[in-house]
Amino acid sequence: MNPAHVWLVVAQEFRIRLRTGRWRWLLGAWLALLALFTLLLDLGLNTGYGYVPDDSLRGVPLFGFLMFFVLGSMLVISPALTAQTINGDRERGTLATLQVTRLRPAEIALGKLLAGWSVGLVALALSIPFAGYAMTQGGITITRVAAVYGVVALLIGTVCAVSQALSGLLARSITSALLSYVVTMTLAVGTLVAFGLALPLTEERIVVNSTDGYRYTTYQTHPERVWWLLAPNPFVIVADAAPRVPPRVTRHGDVIHIENYDPLSSIGNEVRQLRSPQGWFVYAPNADSVPEPEEKPVWPYGLGFSVLLAAGSVLVTIRRLRTPTDRLPRGIRVA
């Protein structure tokens, strides 16, 4: 594989996309939407609904909600970027002429993927000024911003890679586009549903013989057995990967746990709690003897899953582009 040839495909895809789509309008609309969201969020945080105990920490919830909005939007945008790159070209009759050139399948697959992904990254980059504004509101470090942006960028790449693989696997571009959204929704919502359905099944019946001779029955659920169902969720990955904001001690000696006001921190804490339950959540007859379990992060699993999914998708795409082929997608001519 030659980087120059990957770049050739990237440049070609860009030229075609830039001249077909109304990118300026779309990106302009996206920018306007971000501005509106940030403005309303900023105003909302000044009301009773958005009470933040310390004004110097306003940036934390501002950044958290903004990034959830950006991630949610990117999950909607990303499948569209690559879901028709292979079968769409086949339908237009331009894929076969590309396959008979000396470009290798991997060069075509990666070039097309990088082109789609970069469009996603441009959309993501447009939100940076608003994240910058959140930083000026206090409580946010550059590490936190960089980590969150890095993870969102990778997740966009994963969604693009999966959508492209579907576009290589399925004959019709309309089907692959639809299925790309199904996959994205499965990651974002389906994981929650699966967790919600699995959790009651982990319930364990415990019969306790107390010291005074009574027997009684209690029930204990085991989220630590099914926490991994939540790990691939993009929101969980981003939330848990964001570095924690340390509790702040005010002049009066009060400790402020800002994570309770921030969706990123609270979801992150929540899933770690599910992975290693502690405190009241665990049935412990002799509470003193239960050691405080250490906090185990969930995001490495989610991100690892995501990277594997992306890598697998790229391999599938390359396989589907390899010629001469033995089997053809049903009902499709090669050229």
Place this chain on the structure above:
Amino acid sequence: MEPAGQASSGGAATMEVTSTPTGPGVDVSDVWRFFGSFPALGGMSFTAPYGQVTALVGPNGAGKTTLLLILASLLKPHRGRVLVAGCDPTVDPQGVRAATGWMPDAFGVYDQLTVREYLRFFGQAYKLDRASVAARVPELLELVHLAEYADQPVHVLSRGQKQRLALTRALVHRPRVLLLDEPASGLDPRSRVELRDILRGLAAQGAAVLVSSHILTELEEIADRVVLVAGGRTVGEYAMADLRAQARRPYRIRALDPEALGRALRDKGITHSTVNGSVELAELTEEQAARTLADLVAAGVGVVAFEPLGSDLESVYLAMTEERR
């Protein structure tokens, strides 16, 4: 009309056969390809030598496009062996692609690009260096008379112009083997003549040119050899010159005295029919036709017209499709 001389000088700029290749440009032996249980190709065999234009002729569904996809290294044959420019496309597709230009029957172009950008992209995709691409693009556009459209977007081109652009794409890397699927469909008569001149020029420079079509008359002037295919098999492989000699065609005769003509034909026992006052003879080879004419003249019939009907290829083609029924 372009004189043939100019086209072949354009061809000289196009082809540079550096090494003399051995063996035929395309060698197909007993190739099978199934779609489901249906054999699109059922044991097709033929060769297309360098320096000649070989026509692949057969009715719709004969397997021409399937075969060209196999030769272009896009589709695997299920049985049999194919060599293109000495390489087996299933083993060494890169070798085949470096030496082969392929133009499909139905294709898309990147409508948003300019003609120049389109060709430049494919030049680079065939791994030509920048300097070669820069030199090659205007040369090819000149060859197919698209130079004035170089900076126009591809979507303004007419169908025939797009067809010519697709031909330049297939030629961009100076292939030794050229595979063209129905290249003349959608071309106006002038473009057809130009296509013929370009293809003859390429063959004269040493390329193996394989052209498929179901339009017979247009290949009659282009091809040196004809491979007739039907139902996924080779029905016959002929040199164009032999084919002409073998072809059986009906002849139309007019004589000063139609009754004398009819009498003479009945005496010789030659089957004939009368259509609109002129007499038509059943299919004859050229040799038989010559003898019949000599006999008629010897018998004192005043023959004023004696002409073959239909084209050489058409008669062979019709005879072939008749045999299949």
